[in-house]
Amino acid sequence: MGVLLVALPLLGLVVRTPWTRIAEVLTNETTLTALRLSLVVATSAAAISLVTGFPLAWALARGSFRGKTLVRALVVLPLVMPPVVAGVGLLAAFGRRGLVGSWLHDWFGVQLTFTTAAAVLAATFVSLPLAVLALEAGFRGLDERLEDAASTLGASRWYVLRRVTLPLMAPQIAAAAVLSWARALGEFGATITFAGNLQGRTQTLPLAVFEKLQTDQAAAFAISMLLIAIAAAVIFALRGRFLR
Amino acid sequence: MRARLRLLPFITSAVLLLAACGGSGSAATPSAATAEDHGLIVSAASSLTDAFTDIGKEFEAWNPGVTVAFNFGPSDGLATQIEEGAPVDVFASASPTWMDSVQDDRPGVSDRADFARNRLAVIVPTDNPAGIQGIDDLANNGVQLVIAAEGVPAGDYARQIFRNAEIYQAAMANVVSNAEDDRSVVASVASGEADAGVVYVTDVTPDVTDQVALIQIPDAVNVIATYPIAVITGSEEAELAKRFVDYVLGPGQRVLADYGFLPAS
Numbered sequence: 001m002g003v004l005l006v007a008l009p010l011l012g013l014v015v016r017t018p019w020t021r022i023a024e025v026l027t028n029e030t031t032l033t034a035l036r037l038s039l040v041v042a043t044s045a046a047a048i049s050l051v052t053g054f055p056l057a058w059a060l061a062r063g064s065f066r067g068k069t070l071v072r073a074l075v076v077l078p079l080v081m082p083p084v085v086a087g088v089g090l091l092a093a094f095g096r097r098g099l100v101g102s103w104l105h106d107w108f109g110v111q112l113t114f115t116t117a118a119a120v121l122a123a124t125f126v127s128l129p130l131a132v133l134a135l136e137a138g139f140r141g142l143d144e145r146l147e148d149a150a151s152t153l154g155a156s157r158w159y160v161l162r163r164v165t166l167p168l169m170a171p172q173i174a175a176a177a178v179l180s181w182a183r184a185l186g187e188f189g190a191t192i193t194f195a196g197n198l199q200g201r202t203q204t205l206p207l208a209v210f211e212k213l214q215t216d217q218a219a220a221f222a223i224s225m226l227l228i229a230i231a232a233a234v235i236f237a238l239r240g241r242f243l244r
Numbered sequence: 245m246r247a248r249l250r251l252l253p254f255i256t257s258a259v260l261l262l263a264a265c266g267g268s269g270s271a272a273t274p275s276a277a278t279a280e281d282h283g284l285i286v287s288a289a290s291s292l293t294d295a296f297t298d299i300g301k302e303f304e305a306w307n308p309g310v311t312v313a314f315n316f317g318p319s320d321g322l323a324t325q326i327e328e329g330a331p332v333d334v335f336a337s338a339s340p341t342w343m344d345s346v347q348d349d350r351p352g353v354s355d356r357a358d359f360a361r362n363r364l365a366v367i368v369p370t371d372n373p374a375g376i377q378g379i380d381d382l383a384n385n386g387v388q389l390v391i392a393a394e395g396v397p398a399g400d401y402a403r404q405i406f407r408n409a410e411i412y413q414a415a416m417a418n419v420v421s422n423a424e425d426d427r428s429v430v431a432s433v434a435s436g437e438a439d440a441g442v443v444y445v446t447d448v449t450p451d452v453t454d455q456v457a458l459i460q461i462p463d464a465v466n467v468i469a470t471y472p473i474a475v476i477t478g479s480e481e482a483e484l485a486k487r488f489v490d491y492v493l494g495p496g497q498r499v500l501a502d503y504g505f506l507p508a509s
Contacts, residue, residue: 097436105431113437114388114420196421196432203422211422214320215395 010228017225018218025222033200034208034223038185041116041204045123045184048175049131053176057132061139079129086125087193093193094121118195119202123184131180138172175238182234186227251460282484287322289338289397289471291362291444295503296336299496303488310408310484318396318425322462326351326476333485336473337491338362338426338444341399343464353474353480360471360490361506362444364401366459366461367433374439375432379405379461383414390429390438393422398429401467402442430456444469446504470508 001186018025059065060072061184078086092102094112104110112118147170166173188206194203197211203221212220235242288296295314299313315322315332323342326332327349335353337343347353368376382389392399399422406412420438423429426444429441430448434455448458473492475485492500497507 091435091437095435095437111388114390192424196390197423198419198421201420210424211393211395214318214324214393217324 011222011225013228017221021218022222022225026217026226028219030199031219032224034203034205037116037200038204041119041123042181042184044120045127046181048120048124049128049180050173050177053128053131053135057135058139060132061136063091075132076129078126083126083187083189084193087122087190090125090190090194094118113194114196114198114202116201119191119204122190122194126187126190127184129179130183131176134172134176134179138169141172142168153165172173175241178234178237182231185230247415281309281311282481284310284312284333284481284484284488285315286312286334286336286488287317287326287332288336289322290316290317290427291338291398291446292316292336292451293427294449295500295505297501299492302495302499303491312488318392320395330475333479333481334473334488335476336471338469339400339472340470340472342397343474346476348473352477354477355486356472356474357489358470358508359473360500360508362446362469362471363466363506364405364442364469364495365445365461366440367430367443367448367456368440368459369433369436370455370457372457376440376459379409379465380411382418383411387418388420388439389415389418390421390423390432390441391419392429393424396425397469397504398426398443403470404467405442405461405465
């Protein structure tokens, strides 16, 4: 029954996808613009998640400090909270009248809402937890004695990080990158709430599907099929993780 | 394998329980359920949210045992749902286009009638950061404008008004977001994220009057939206659905007028 629950919607998409017109639909201007923007947004979000998630994951795996449980709970929260709520929160923080946003606006004339930066921020918010969890598992699986050995042999901390830690964690870093990228690519609720919906600026592929469903269903189904193909490629890339 | 199979009844009952919970919002509470109870599902344009919620309460009061559940959203999205087979009894659209679509495509409609008209207006946050005084100011450089997406009646009407006012190019260049529906436009302006929006006059409800200021659009360039309502073919409550349509065309007119809608003719 569970398999059917997952398989039937996919089958429905396959049946309704306009296969004879798919090339035409996927290469029209709206789709290409959304695809380009989605790649930029998801890649930026994954990069930020990796860079900011790395020290965070290290602290969570190796550190012992007060409030560690709280920090972990906070970091994982975006995984389980409704994305639209994330969008409302981002507005409250970075909107024109938000906690930080009003300050940005009044002092620097910067407005995040309705910009590509806002779409990246929304995507990062939801993809960071995945990166942190994957990296944290990597740190936990790492034999600390190897790093210690390098240190006792006179290697600097930077050298240990670069030549021992990072190479040993390469698979987990790759997994963190792919997982957070895929989550960022699929982000919808926080994006439409915080970044709005404008072609070429904030209309990513999921937003294009949502809009096209009302006006051009063939396009909506074709783009959906494209997103499923990408998701399938992600599962294949991480088959060691998901398909054991 | 056996362990997994034993979980099946539990999972099935959990799913059924969830389904029951989901249903209780739209139907009568289980304890009050009797053979007399009837439920009506009405899909209505977002601009009708407040007026139809009131009309629904009145209709329920006049018809004991009847519950009216509303599905508010952009008319184009509602039409798509109905065409995909959503079990809707009554459809109230903010434009004849989407009613035509449901009527001509599937599943078809009956008892169709126009029940209201609406004008559009410019809205700005009360502090009016972009100093908007009239429709032409929407073409000013740097105005952050939000309108409903293309295909959404409020979005199509806004575009038509820009054409009528001969500011289409400049105004469209100022659009920072194509919102899902008119109410999302109001939310963006009320929160101060956008400098201006184009919505129905009736969207400035008491809830937002202290956050949003309304600027009239001259009749010469304005668009008058016509709202049709109809019973969806295949409704299992067709007779009740017809009564609801009659109620909207009759006593409901007073409620619509209270919320600023114009009569259909």
